[in-house]
Amino acid sequence: MKKLTLILIVIFNINSTIASEKKIVANVIFKNFTNEKFTSGEFKIFETGETFQINFMENFTVELPEKGKYQFSFYSNEYISYVYYPVKITEKKNIITIRLTELKSSNFKYENLSFYDYADLKMSDQVILEKINNKKLNFIIHGINNNTPENYSEFMEKFGIGFKTENCIVDPISFKKATENNKRIIEYLNKTYGNDWKNELPIKPFGFK
Known part of the structure; x- marks a missing residue:
């Protein structure tokens, strides 16, 4: 024993x-x-x-x-x-x-x-949905004008995705990260809504084709 x-x-x-x-x-x-x-x-x-x-x-x-x-x-x-x-x-x-x-x-x-x-930034669909529900998901755009594009509030209200303007001076890493972030959001929207949602986006972010 x-x-x-x-x-x-x-x-x-x-x-x-x-x-x-x-x-x-x-x-x-x-x-x-x-x-x-x-x-x-x-x-x-x-x-x-x-x-x-x-x-x-x-x-x-x-x-x-x-x-x-x-x-x-x-x-x-x-x-x-x-x-x-x-x-x-x-x-x-x-x-x-x-x-x-x-x-x-x-x-x-x-x-x-x-x-x-x-x-590459690869958020799962579950993570994206959670960020949308908590209003934490945003397209990233670099530019001089820091104002929200006209009618963007309508897009955010419908799809739950915000808009964020970074400094107009873009370093390669920031540009790459912004593009990857936007492409992943676009991929999710295409999968969820088809292509029609693109007609409602007032401004085209990095990574948009």
Whole structure:
């Protein structure tokens, strides 16, 4: 009986070690480009369904079940937030960067944009739908005029997709991310509504054909 108990303990320890080795610790860091005082925010991991309430702007870590592809978001009433991270989280590629910019620079409040680093942006339909329901999904356009296009409010009301103007000076990375974001939204709209929705879009964003 003692021998059987010892074997079970050994097996349990081995399984626990294997499970522990699979887990990945990711580091979340902040980059604040505003003078606003941080009070609170919400960090979410879509694949695990976990949501973390963040009350201090301090770097923190999250534990993931294993290496692989994940989608993250960060939401705060005080900022526009951009979340950058590797296409695949591993032991060596495990940095998640939350970039905070001024809320007043946007036409729509409550924005969050999540981008894979060095990879195509591929939000699932479920993630897109969730962003639409929470008014967090936007076409991105770079230009001098920061005003919302005429009649765009009608498009947003019908399809739930906002509009965001970035600086007219476009660096290659920003251009690539904006185009990928817009193309994924276009892909979703084509799949959901066919091609008729295009006739109701007042302005053509990057990635529109």
